Amino acid sequence: xxxxxxxxxxxxxxxxxxxxxxxxxxxxxxxxxxxxxxxxxxxxxxxxxxxxxxxxxxxxxxxxxxxxxxxxxxxxxxxxxxxxxxxxxxxxxxxxxxxxxxxxxxxxxxxxxx
Amino acid sequence: xxxxxxxxxxxxxxxxxxxxxxxxxxxxxxxxxxxxxxxxxxxxxxxxxxxxxxxxxxxxxxxxxxxxxxxxxxxxxxxxxxxxxxxxxxxxxxxxxxxxxxxxxxxxxxxx
Numbered sequence: 001x002x003x004x005x006x007x008x009x010x011x012x013x014x015x016x017x018x019x020x021x022x023x024x025x026x027x028x029x030x031x032x033x034x035x036x037x038x039x040x041x042x043x044x045x046x047x048x049x050x051x052x053x054x055x056x057x058x059x060x061x062x063x064x065x066x067x068x069x070x071x072x073x074x075x076x077x078x079x080x081x082x083x084x085x086x087x088x089x090x091x092x093x094x095x096x097x098x099x100x101x102x103x104x105x106x107x108x109x110x111x112x113x114x
Numbered sequence: 115x116x117x118x119x120x121x122x123x124x125x126x127x128x129x130x131x132x133x134x135x136x137x138x139x140x141x142x143x144x145x146x147x148x149x150x151x152x153x154x155x156x157x158x159x160x161x162x163x164x165x166x167x168x169x170x171x172x173x174x175x176x177x178x179x180x181x182x183x184x185x186x187x188x189x190x191x192x193x194x195x196x197x198x199x200x201x202x203x204x205x206x207x208x209x210x211x212x213x214x215x216x217x218x219x220x221x222x223x224x225x226x
Contacts, residue, residue, distance in 0.1 A: 004156075031212055042202055042216030043157070056213050088154055094212055102147065103204075103214060107156035 002027060004093050004106035012112045013081050021076040021109045025093030031055075031073040033103065034066060035090040043090055049074050050096055078111075086113045120203060120220040128225050133190040135220040137203030139184075144206065146179055146186050147214070151200045160188075160201075195226045 009069045013019050025032050031050045035043035045058035049068035068074045072093075078085055088110050092103040121136045138147070145164045149157040154171045163170045163186065170177045176189040190197055200219040207213030 006144070006156075027115075033212060033214070035214075035216075039154075040218075042218045043214075045207070045213045045215070048212050056207075056211070090156060092157075092214070096212075102145075102159070102162050104159050105149070105157035108154075110154070 004091055004104055006089075006091050006106035006109050008104050009107065010110045010111060010112075012114060015081055015083060015113055017081050018079045019078065019081060019111060021078075021089050021111070022073065023076070023090075023091030023093075023106060024073045025091075026104050029093035029095050030072050030102070031094045031096050032068060032072065032078045033092045033094070034074070035092065035105075036060070037088040037090060037108070039087075046076070081113045084113060119219040120201070122220060123218065124221045124223075126223040126225065127193060129193060131193055131194055131224075132196070133193050133222055133224070135188045135201050135222070137188070137217060139182065139186075139203075139205045141205075141208070142181075142216045147204045148175075148177060148186075148188050149204060149216075149218070151202065153199075157202065190222075193222075193224045194201050198222060198224045203212045 007022045031039050033048040034046040037043040047057040048055045052068045063079045065077045088108045090108045091106045094103040147162045148160040161172050161177050163177050174191045179186045200221045202216050202219045204214040204216045
């Protein structure tokens with residue numbers, strides 16, 4: 001049973017460019033959340049997708065957008081990259097049917113903006 | 115806003131010793147989760163404890179939850195060098211909509 005998979009694992013982009021990160025949730029999960037983790041910090045919630053719609057959003061600018069596909073996989077897009085967007089981006093999957101928020105994370109995508 | 119805060123920020127012990135990490139949170143929760151992260155890689159889910167549970171075990175891990183004090187602790191017994199990692203507690207955001215709020219974590223170093 002595959003866990004949460006993310007691609008790519010590492011990425012280097014130039015300031016001003018756009019980037020797309022991808023996530024496939026754990027089998028049986030229908031909800032995908034994205035987090036940004038700066039060096040030495042805990043993960044910060046970006047947004048969550050369920051039934052192909054953004055369900056909840058954290059305190060991130062509109063440059064951060066996402067998408068969920070019918071197979072529950074998800075993309076995170078960041079436009080007009082800033083140096084401060086350099087971070088580890090984590091995808092977490094969970095099941096909406098559970099009354100708790102047990103979430104399982106992928107290995108992350110390390111984004112470096114130069 | 116920060117919900118969970120781990121204490122201590124860093125912990126260094128010898129192999130075989132026990133490691134205890136604490137987490138405090140601010141609002142009422144229905145569950146709390148602990149995660150491990152090795153060298154900036156993904157988060158590994160360790161354990162979830164519900165608000166009606168006071169203690170939970172998983173292998174060498176023991177988690178307690180005190181909802182009256184809004185605190186939780188993670189105990190790793192008989193630590194191994196492979197336990198060297200950062201440990202985070204996470205609590206649900208308002209409305210229990212699936213958002214998790216993390217603290218800054220405790221960095222544990224286990225010396226062989």
